[in-house]
Each structure stands twice: as C-alpha cells, then as structure tokens.
Amino acid sequence: MNQWLDERLHLSRLNDKFLRKAFPVHHSFFLGEITLFSLIILILTGILLALAYEPSNSMIVNSFDPGTADKPNLIPAAYHSALKINAMPFGDMLRRIHHWTANIMIAAAVVHMMRIYFTGAFKKPREINWWIGLLLLIFAVFTAVTGYALPYDNYAYNTLKVIYGIVASIPWVGEWVSQAAFAGRFPGEGIIPRVYGYHIMLLPAILIALTGAHLLIMIKQKHTQPQYAKRIAYKKIVGVPLLTQQTPIMLLLALLFAAIIVLFSAFIPVHPVEFFGPPSTTPINNIKPDWYLLWVFGALAIIPSFEFNFLGGVIGSEFTGAMILPTIIVLALFAVPMLDRSRENMYYAENPTNHPVRLAAGIAFLALLIVWSVAGYKPELISANILTTANANTILWIATFLVPALAYFATLGIVRGIRALRESDERDRAAFSHADD
Amino acid sequence: MTRYKRQDPEITRRKFINVAVGTTAAVGGVSLLSTLGTANPVFILTPDKMPPLKGDILVHAGGDTEGQPVRISELSTKLVRAWPMGKDKQGQSVIRKGDPNNLLVVYRFPQGQLVPPTNIQATIEGQTVAYSDICTHAGCSVGDNDQGPGMKCPCHSGQYDPTHGCIVIGGPPPRKLAQLPIAAQGENIVVTDFFLTMPYPYIHESEWEAFKKTVEEQLT
Ligand code: FES
Numbered sequence: 104m105n106q107w108l109d110e111r112l113h114l115s116r117l118n119d120k121f122l123r124k125a126f127p128v129h130h131s132f133f134l135g136e137i138t139l140f141s142l143i144i145l146i147l148t149g150i151l152l153a154l155a156y157e158p159s160n161s162m163i164v165n166s167f168d169p170g171t172a173d174k175p176n177l178i179p180a181a182y183h184s185a186l187k188i189n190a191m192p193f194g195d196m197l198r199r200i201h202h203w204t205a206n207i208m209i210a211a212a213v214v215h216m217m218r219i220y221f222t223g224a225f226k227k228p229r230e231i232n233w234w235i236g237l238l239l240l241i242f243a244v245f246t247a248v249t250g251y252a253l254p255y256d257n258y259a260y261n262t263l264k265v266i267y268g269i270v271a272s273i274p275w276v277g278e279w280v281s282q283a284a285f286a287g288r289f290p291g292e293g294i295i296p297r298v299y300g301y302h303i304m305l306l307p308a309i310l311i312a313l314t315g316a317h318l319l320i321m322i323k324q325k326h327t328q329p330q331y332a333k334r335i336a337y338k339k340i341v342g343v344p345l346l347t348q349q350t351p352i353m354l355l356l357a358l359l360f361a362a363i364i365v366l367f368s369a370f371i372p373v374h375p376v377e378f379f380g381p382p383s384t385t386p387i388n389n390i391k392p393d394w395y396l397l398w399v400f401g402a403l404a405i406i407p408s409f410e411f412n413f414l415g416g417v418i419g420s421e422f423t424g425a426m427i428l429p430t431i432i433v434l435a436l437f438a439v440p441m442l443d444r445s446r447e448n449m450y451y452a453e454n455p456t457n458h459p460v461r462l463a464a465g466i467a468f469l470a471l472l473i474v475w476s477v478a479g480y481k482p483e484l485i486s487a488n489i490l491t492t493a494n495a496n497t498i499l500w501i502a503t504f505l506v507p508a509l510a511y512f513a514t515l516g517i518v519r520g521i522r523a524l525r526e527s528d529e530r531d532r533a534a535f536s537h538a539d540d
Numbered sequence: 541m542t543r544y545k546r547q548d549p550e551i552t553r554r555k556f557i558n559v560a561v562g563t564t565a566a567v568g569g570v571s572l573l574s575t576l577g578t579a580n581p582v583f584i585l586t587p588d589k590m591p592p593l594k595g596d597i598l599v600h601a602g603g604d605t606e607g608q609p610v611r612i613s614e615l616s617t618k619l620v621r622a623w624p625m626g627k628d629k630q631g632q633s634v635i636r637k638g639d640p641n642n643l644l645v646v647y648r649f650p651q652g653q654l655v656p657p658t659n660i661q662a663t664i665e666g667q668t669v670a671y672s673d674i675c676t677h678a679g680c681s682v683g684d685n686d687q688g689p690g691m692k693c694p695c696h697s698g699q700y701d702p703t704h705g706c707i708v709i710g711g712p713p714p715r716k717l718a719q720l721p722i723a724a725q726g727e728n729i730v731v732t733d734f735f736l737t738m739p740y741p742y743i744h745e746s747e748w749e750a751f752k753k754t755v756e757e758q759l760t
Binding site: 279425 | 576579580581583589602621623639640643673677678679680681682683687688692693694695696697699708710711712713714741743744
C-alpha cells in the first residue's frame with residue numbers, strides 16, 4: 104500500500120522534505136510548539152462552543168428565571184446561550200478550557216518571542232518570520248478580545264463599549280470606523296453577530312494562514328542551531344527528525360500540556376458569566392483587561408487628560424494612550440530585525456550574555472511594560488495606601504522612566520560580571536592546562 | 541543569456557500579464573471597498589434612542605425599582621442612576637435606553653453645597669441635580685468614589701465633582717459631565733431641556749448641535 108500511495112502522492116518526497124525535518128534538542132524550542140498546540144485546542148473547543156452558542160444580542164426571556172408575565176426577565180440571547188452552555192454537562196469546563204488556552208497561547212507566544220529575541224534568532228535570513236510572528240501575536244490578541252465579548256455579559260458589554268470608544272477616538276474618521284467595525288452606533292442590533300463573525304471566521308482564518316506561512320518558512324529556513332551543534336558538526340543541521348523521533352516527544356508534550364490546561368480549568372474559573380450578570384447600567388468596579396493588554400490600560404490610566412484640535416480632528420489622551428502608544432511599541436518590535444546589519448546568514452543561537460546591549464534593551468522594554476501594567480492597578484494601589492490620589496500619577500510616571508533605565512544598567516552590570524568571571528575561569532583553565540603538560 | 545534583445549513590435553507577454561493583473565487588482569480592490577459600505581448600517585433615530593428631552597420623566601435605571609419614577613425624597617448624596625422616560629408617537633411610555641449614553645445620574649445635596657460651575661437654575665431648589673453618567677473619556681458609566689468624595693469612573697479612575705458641575709478632578713477624562721436641566725413635578729423629576737453642554741460621545745460642539753436639530757425636526 105505504501106508503494107501504491109507513493110506512486111500517486113509522492114510520499115517519499117514529502118517524507119524527505121518535511122517529515123524528516125530536524126528539530127534541535129533544547130527545551131526552549133518547545134515554546135513555539137506549545138503555541139501551536141494551543142491554537143489547535145482553541146479551534147477544537149471553539150467549534151464545540153460555536154455549536155451551542157447563539158450569536159445575537161436581541162433580548163429574550165431568560166428560561167432559567169423567566170420573571171413574571173407582565174415583567175418578564177429579558178436578557179440578550181448571546182448571554183442566555185452562555186448560561187445554557189454552562190448548564191450543559193461539562194459546558195462550563197469547555198468554556199474554561201477555551202479561555203485558559205487562549206491565555207496560555209498568548210503567554211507561550213510571548214515567551215517564544217522572547218527566546219527568539221534574546222538568542223538573536225530574528226537575524227538574517229529570519230526577519231520575515233519575526234514579522235509574521237508579530238502579526239500572529241497581534242491577531243491572537245484581537246481574537247482573544249473579540250472572544251471575551253461574545254458571552255455578552257456585563258464585562259463583555261463594558262469592554263466592547265470601551266473598545267468602541269477607543270476606535271471612535273481616532274481623529275477625523277473615528278466615528279465612521281467604529282460604526283463600520285461594530286455594526287452601527289454602540290450597541291447596535293448587529294454588534295454581537297458582527298463580533299461573532301470576526302471571532303469565528305475572519306480572525307481564525309488569518310491566524311491559520313499566518314501560522315501556515317510561519318511554519319513553512321521555518322521548515323524552509325531551518326531552526327537556528329543551538330550552540331552545542333557548532334561543536335558536534337560545524338555548519339551542519341543537528342537534531343532529531345520529525346518522524347519518528349520528534350513526534351513522540353511532541354505528542355507527549357501536547358498531552359501533558361492539554362492535561363495541565365484541563366487541570367487549570369477544573370479548579371480556576373475564568374470569565375464567570377453568572378458573576379458579571381447581563382449587561383447593566385451598573386459598572387463593574389475595577390474592571391480590567393486581560394494581562395496582555397494591561398499595559399495599554401495602565402498607560403491610559405496615567406496619561407494626563409488633554410485634547411487639542413488639529414485640522415478639524417480632535418486628538419485626545421485616549422487616542423494617544425490607546426492607539427499611538429501601542430503603535431509605537433509595536434513598530435519598535437517590528438524594527439528589531441532592522442537594527443541588525445550583519446550580511447551573513449545566522450546559523451547558531453547566540454548566548455544572550457555575548458550581546459549585552461541587546462539583552463539589556465530587551466529587559467528594559469519588558470520592565471517598561473511591567474511598570475505600565477502595575478499602573479493598571481492604580482486604584483488598588485491607592486486603596487491599599489501605597490500611593491495617594493495626588494501622587495499616584497507622578498510616581499508612576501517617574502517609574503516609567505526610572506525602572507527601565509535601572510533595569511538596563513543593572514543588566515549591563517550583571518553581564519559584565521558574568522563575563523569577567525568567565526574570562527578568569529578561562530585564564531585559570533589555561534594556566535592549569537599548562538601545568539598538565 | 542542571449543546577447544541581442546529581440547525587438548518585438550508587439551507587446552510582450554510579460555507586459556500584458558503585468559498590466560492585466562494590475563488592472564484586475566485595481567478594479568477588484570475598488571469594488572471590494574464599495575462593499576465596506578454595507579458594514580456600516582444606516583442609523584435610524586427611534587424614540588428609545590433619543591437623548592433626554594423636555595418633558596421626560598426620570599425613572600430608575602437598575603435594581604428592583606427599575607422603570608419606576610425617581611422620587612425626589614429618596615435621593616441623597618449617593619448617586620442614583622436613571623433613564624429618561626418619554627412618549628413615542630402613539631403616546632406609549634418609552635424608556636430611552638436604546639442608547640446607553642442616555643444614562644443619567646441624580647443627586648440631592650444639602651442646601652448650599654451645590655456651587656458653580658453647576659448651573660443652579662437648572663437644578664431643583666439648588667439641591668437636586670442631574671448629570672449624564674457617561675464618562676467623557678471612553679464612555680464607561682461613572683459610579684460613587686469608594687476612595688473619597690465625588691464620583692469615580694471604574695475604567696481608568698477618572699474623577700468628577702458633582703457639587704461643582706461635575707468638573708474633572710482627577711484622571712484622564714477631557715471634559716466635565718454634561719448637566720441636565722430638571723424641574724420638580726410633584727415628587728417626580730422632569731427634564732426641562734437638552735443637556736446644557738455636549739455629552740459623551742460628542743467631541744465637537746457642532747456635531748452635538750446638529751444632532752439636537754435632527755431630534756427637534758423629527759419631533760415636529
Ligand atoms: S472611561 Fe472613564 S476614565 Fe476612562
């Protein structure tokens with residue numbers, strides 16, 4: 104049968120080209136795989152959820168608590184279907200798995216990206232894949248955000264309102280763009296069907312296409328080789344083939360990973376729709392976005408209020424904080440491969456400590472995002488009496504500049520220390536090896 | 541490599557294909573753009589989406605008393621959320637909550653606490669005052685401040701002082717909350733005019749004025 108298939112599908116070529124792709128043996132190379140597994144779990148659980156979900160924000164009678172005939176208890180159909188999913192056997196679990204996996208996917212993608220950055224794997228010829236990877240991260244975040252809008256509980260409602268407001272704050276075209284994006288003025292009759300379309304069609308299609316491109320390019324260009332490969336066989340690809348060595352490892356990892364997610368989902372609830380309740384006029388106190396957007400939220404919280412007219416468009420703190428600032432950050436990330444001017448193709452993952460400036464810049468960047476994320480907790484910091492209403496903004500602004508600067512120089516110092524140690528080590532070894540002769 | 545380029549009097553295949561692909565892409569792009577128009581549905585101003593209007597009564601916006609008139613005697617310095625309730629063409633009562641930006645907040649302060657820039661004429665006896673409850677920053681509904689006097693927006697900690705015309709006293713909001721002129725009608729609160737300044741989501745005075753005009757036209 105093998106031969107029969109081979110004559111028709113050229114399996115042996117596929118085998119040579121793809122299935123024997125060598126995987127480097129190092130745990131940090133699993134981060135990308137975890138991201139991929141998450142995407143698969145998300146698609147599978149997402150399909151199951153879509154079968155039971157009703158994408159509509161029209162008001163219907165709550166079948167769990169119908170109210171009275173003259174005062175029926177009306178809730179949005181989408182919210183109602185979320186309640187129904189929760190009432191299904193393992194329905195709540197399914198929602199939690201979907202939600203947890205989304206969080207983990209973004210976390211894995213971020214850590215994967217950190218690995219690429221710190222080992223210099225974004226360098227020529229892999230710039231394109233760095234950019235595709237960034238796009239993947241950005242679209243993953245969009246997908247996640249549209250995802251937690253779908254249950255249309257009070258949390259989703261408030262989130263959507265803020266997103267609508269942010270889009271509408273674009274000078275000149277904002278009103279039109281946000282109405283086009285969210286099917287009319289907030290909350291239009293079509294808002295949930297629209298977001299549903301984004302979440303289950305448009306964005307997953309983009310994610311899958313980008314993932315395909317990402318993987319194909321990676322297979323074509325091969326992984327960067329870990330340092331040990333240099334010693335074993337210089338400029339040769341070292342690693343274990345996908346079939347049959349890497350596959351069992353992958354399967355093991357996928358199962359372990361799935362098990363961890365299920366364990367998480369069993370014990371830690373996420374997005375409890377009953378707790379938030381249907382959309383209402385009462386805001387949720389201290390509502391916050393998920394961790395990966397907390398930095399934007401924090402930046403918005405400390406940016407002072409201002410507004411000026413520019414050629415008939417209004418440029419305000421909201422547009423600046425929620426659009427310009429993240430754009431700058433994202434552009435900086437896009438620019439990363441351009442900062443490297445080497446003409447040579449890169450083969451080997453670099454030791455981060457051999458590139459202290461890059462390492463320190465990366466850590467300072469992370470420190471900045473962390474400071475802003477902490478700023479997202481401003482109200483909590485104030486109620487815990489760590490800061491006061493009067494000084495909170497000033498202190499957080501000082502931290503915005505001071506903490507990354509400190510992180511930068513501290514990293515440089517530590518790296519210098521490590522290298523000094525390493526060099527003295529080598530000197531010792533040289534001295535002793537002499538004695539051996 | 542050929543040394544001599546063949547001089548072809550007719551256009552080359554490559555050129556033809558390039559031009560054809562370019563034209564197709566351009567036409568396709570433009571026609572795709574035109575479908576974007578369908579993304580933005582027409583806005584129809586129904587009575588439940590109109591802003592608070594002259595003659596509307598304020599009703600509770602949440603809790604068990606939702607939909608019942610707000611009584612002046614039950615108000616205090618704690619905020620009470622309200623919707624405007626008016627009549628549609630058939631004379632049926634309609635709560636104007638089709639636009640969530642119509643959400644209002646009502647307070648009653650002891651005599652003398654309400655000071656300018658609050659418009660005292662637009663309050664009831666200088667004590668009861670109504671504002672838009674929608675934060676001018678990103679449109680969250682503003683609540684009581686759990687960390688001091690006044691109001692705090694739960695989204696990015698914008699703070700307002702309802703005794704001073706709801707001016708911004710902290711956080712990112714760019715403008716004060718719009719005050720709504722009200723009068724007493726027995727124990728009920730009636731709206732006497734449009735918001736005194738432009739409410740969220742307007743950022744241009746002119747847009748708000750234009751919107752008021754459309755509403756007036758539709759009413760007559
Ligand atoms: S929406 Fe109120 S402070 Fe941002």
